Amino acid sequence: MNEKVSEDNIIQVDISQEMKSSYLDYSMSVIVGRALPDARDGxxxxxxxxxxxxxxxxxxxxxxxxxxxxxxxxxxxxxxxxxxxxxxxxxxxxxxxxxxxxxxxxxxxxxxxxxxxxxxxxxxxxxxxxxxxxxxxxxxxxxxxxxxxxxxxxxxxxxxxxTMIPNLILNGSDGIAVGMATRIPPHNLSEVVSAIIELIKDPKMDTNELLKYVKGPDFPTGGYIVGRKGITDAYKRGRGKITIRAKINEEVSQTGRKRLVVSEIPFQVNKARLIEQIAELVRNRKIEGISDIRDESDREGLRVVIELKRGEDVKSVIHKLLKLTSLETTFGIIMLALDDGRPRILTLKEILEIFIKHRREVVTRRSEFLLNKAEERAHILQGLMVAVDNIDEVVAIIKKASDVDNARRTLMKRFKLSESQAQAILDMKLSRLTTMERRKIAEELENTLKEIDYLRAILGAPELLDEEIVKELKTIRERFGDERKTTIIDEDEIAGSYEVIPREEQVVIVTRAGYLKRMSETSFTRLRSRIMPVDKDKDIDYPIQIIRCDYDDNLMVFTEEGRCYSPKVSLLPEVGGGQRGKTLRVLLGSEREERISFAISTKDGNERYVVFVTKNGLIKRSKLNLFFNARRKGIIAMILKNGDRVVSGTLTTGKDDLIVSTARGQVIRLSEEDIRPSGRNAGGVIGIKLLKDDHVIKITNAEDKKFLILVTSSGYMKKVSLNEFGKKRRASMGVKSFSDIVIVGEVISVEAVNNEDTVLVSLSNGKTYQLSVTKVKELKRSSRGVKIKEVTGRKRVMNLIKFPVR
Incomplete structure (x- = not known):
């Protein structure tokens, strides 16, 4: 560091260099001396x-x-x-x-x-x-x-x-240093010690073999760990994330009402705050079906009772509680510790190897210490044996000596003793001169010599050293070993009778007002055209999408604001056609209400894409797996500017043909491959060039389809061969789909279909009806279309959507 000393003896230093140097010193002090554990003793x-x-x-x-x-x-x-x-x-x-x-x-x-x-x-x-x-x-x-x-x-x-115990992995550690943090979960002693013993016997064991002994973290508060992937990641790479779930059991009160009893909660969850959290969600109507909650915990253990309203669906309430409260949490594992004074991310095997190395050093140093002590004691005992065997002569020498020093020197010279041996003889009491005491000295000497041989053998043979360590570990396991407190379950395994998954296919309905609901395939087939409530006191609502999926699927819900949410299908209320369902805000407990643009359900989305289109004609393509980690608060799906909003989207394979349509009847057919994939935090590119006062209404996937079915607000409908819509370059205007848009009214919806498909038409009076595509007349692109007979007077068409294929 460049320093200058002024005439006033003031040292001038460069502030940037001083900051770097001082902050580095501070960082190392925090890392080594405060926040991180030593990997050896944890x-x-x-x-x-x-x-x-x-x-x-x-x-x-x-x-x-x-x-x-x-x-x-x-x-x-x-x-x-x-x-x-x-x-x-x-x-x-x-x-x-x-x-x-x-x-x-x-x-x-x-x-x-x-x-x-x-x-x-x-x-x-x-x-x-x-x-x-x-x-x-x-x-x-x-x-x-x-x-x-x-x-x-x-x-x-x-x-x-x-330490004789691997404390780092047994009790874990939690700390934030400068630029790094550690979070190691606790584990079960019996499992860890068994793994160490086996690793000592076979140092070539890999993590998969260690997993046979160490099942996973074992928290003092019990609960469940859901899934094994996060455990394996942490043990193999030193980082991972696990889901911890409370233990919830169902009970029936004497009055016949159902209740949920929480007996174990996730690690580091505050029970009082958890109860307040549930009560707050009930007050805000984000969780319905709970009539009372009370804490009955005592010295016998934890017990939180959640009383349910009569007739309430237990599975639905449990899923909402797990989704919206701390009854289910995640634990991010970062196995960072100081190894030889340096912070290092450690795998499970490395942690155990460091402990084994530490124990070998400790036992070696202990053996060396005990060997020195034993050799010193044997030396003294050998001198005492000489004195006892020649007791009369020893006593005579001591009696004739002028002082202690003279006696010591005479003894050393006569019997060839060391100074320490001679001193021990002088310090010996007369009572030890008996025959019995001589036998005790001889026995002690014999045992000491055996101990010396054993300690020398340990120090000279690594395998004996390891045997000593294993013997001590087995003693520790027998003395302190216990059963696991935390149960590990697979992701598809439901513990504690949380639910019985319906095997019947589910149908999810998404409405323009932002409601989501589900019903079984049987109920949907029975209701068909009566899937929406008709309430004259409320604004007309209508379906914008119908999705077939499984009960345990995840939805990806994209909003007009360009965000993505991922509620579980099981969280959606199972209701009849006369009920509205629930909004995203109620389902997920989010802070704001957003209008839904479209939703997707898929299990295998690694190689699939989602394509968005905005009101102002921008288009964007992104890999579907970018949205798999959507959280309760949502994640960004598309950056929007100038008041633009996402109006539609579709799932693609990466090589599909896409149809983008506008309210004034312009249609463009694009190749998906012309749209370069982009990340979540990106905007779109121009998909279609818009006329004045026009806006995009829909994007639909035309792959393997033969027709476009189009409908206008005034009720004009037609089916047009897709061959009449040739592919265009992105950012062009496309072609007209109606000859006189002023007469037929704005285009409301466009769907790519085949004759085997069925569409659902929603009217302004709240009614819906289904229509087979085969019954829709095929016309030319320039034609006006055929008026729907149900659209009379002031009635208007609100939407047309395609029924999903089974």
Missing amino acids: LKPVHRRILYGMYQMGLRPDSAYKKSARVVGEVMGKYHPHGDMALYDALVRMAQGFSMRYQLVDGQGNFGSVDGDSPAAMRYTEARLTPIAMTMLADIEKQTVNFVPNFDDTMKEPVVLP
């Missing part, structure tokens, strides 16, 4: 210092509790010179059973709750270490880990704990 510095400080205070599991304030003061004064509340918060978390899969601190008093209640002040609560925490500190006094000076260089603290 602890951040604050947690490590708390555990070590409590260990030094003697707060063992069998000792008395001590005030948390005392622990905080001890740790803050000796190892962690930061805020007392930050320290206390870290201590509290390690004592919370709903935060830690395996608690490291045994707390006494109010340490908070799953409702988000704050813990009591540190002067009231008490704490001590748990038995499993002691396994993390075992052998720490045996030179198993390195120590460094504390902040004021008055004492030492461990760099890492010699």
Whole structure:
């Protein structure tokens, strides 16, 4: 860094260089010293210092509790010179059973709750270490880990704990550093330890083989993990996303009314806020069918009761609750930890390998320490044996010696002893001169020599070292292993009797007023022309689309504002023809109401496209899979300008012929391949050149179709061969479809059809009727068309749509 010193001894530095240097120092301090855990013991510095400080205070599991304030003061004064509340918060978390899969601190008093209640002040609560925490500190006094000076260089603290458990993966970690974050979920000890044992035996195991032992995350609050893809992604790449779902059971009250009982909730969900969230949605009528909600949780466990209105569909309510509340959440996994002091995204196998490497180093250093101690003890015992075997001579030497130093030197010279052996003989009590004591010394020496042989064997043979580690891991598993709390279910598996999926095909109806509803194929076939309510007190509504799909499909709903939403078909109300259904805002709990332009249902959309057209004649083509991640708040589908809006869209294969039509009767036939695909955050290109006061009304896919069926507001309808509409270049005006638009009225709808198809015509009096395409007369493009007999007086045609093919 370039520094200049002025005459006033003021150092001048370049601010940009100073910012870079200082921010880098700050970043590394946060990353290494605060926010990220060490991959070996899974602890951040604050947690490590708390555990070590409590260990030094003697707060063992069998000792008395001590005030948390005392622990905080001890740790803050000796190892962690930061805020007392930050320290206390870290201590509290390690004592919370709903935060830690395996608690490291045994707390006494109010340490908070799953409702988000704050813990009591540190002067009231008490704490001590748990038995499993002691396994993390075992052998720490045996030179198993390195120590460094504390902040004021008055004492030492461990760099890492010699943990016997893989704490990083067992309890997980959560932290935000500078430019990076970690979020590791907790796991089951029995599963993880079994995987480590097998990995020690076969280091070439891959992630797929490890998945046989480690099924997935295991949260302290239980619940369900839906799907296995996110788990596999996280274990193989270090990143993934999983869906966590509450455990909900159905009960019937004594009065015969149904209720839902929530017994387990997703990890890190605040129960009190969850109840408030459900109550708010009920008040705002975004969830209907709930009459009451109450919290019946007690010491026996969590229990939230949701009372349903009489006759309410249980499946529908559950799906809305999962969709709109925290009863179903996602957990983004980022397995980031410090490996050799550097932040690194780790796979499951790498995390286990780092732990194994750490244990090998700890056991090696412990064995070296114990070997040195054993050799020293054996040396002393050998000297004592010499003294006992020559007791009379030893006593005589000591009696004749003028002082202790003289006695020590004489013993060393006479029996060829070391100074430490001679000193041990001098320190020996007379009571140890008995025959029984001699036998004890001999036995101790024999056992010590055996221990030396065993420790030397461990240090000289890696396979024996691994056997020692495996033996310790099996002991840990037997002592602390437990059953899973979180159940993993496949995406198509419904746990807890959430629903029974109807196998019958569903029909979804989308209306101009923005309502969506569904009905079974049987109901739809029976109603046919009576699928819409007729309410004289409300504006006339009519269908703009009818979609056939399965119950468990997802819809992609595109709005005039250029956004995409993706509600599940199962969320849509199953109603009869006399009911309107529900809007997107009610279904998804979104903040604003938007008019629906069109909707799509598809299971296999990876190689398909969606083509949009706007009122002002712009056209856009995008891959359908760009919209698969549409969220509750929606995602951008198309950028619009100058008050333009999306009026229509269609699903394509990438090589189809498309028909774009306008209100004044202009029609253009385009090749889809002339429209370059673009991303979501793009606008469109000119599709059709518009006359003054004209606007686009529809785009339809003409692939494998023979005719266009056209209808005007005044009721003129005709069927025209597609051969009369030759392909044009994009941005041209196309051709006329009616000779005198003033007489026949504006074109309302255009559909590409075959004679086997059926269309549904909606009139201004609210009635609809179906018509077979074979009954529509085929005419020339320039003709006026035939007047629909049902359109009389002031009646007008509102829309014409094609029935979807079964």
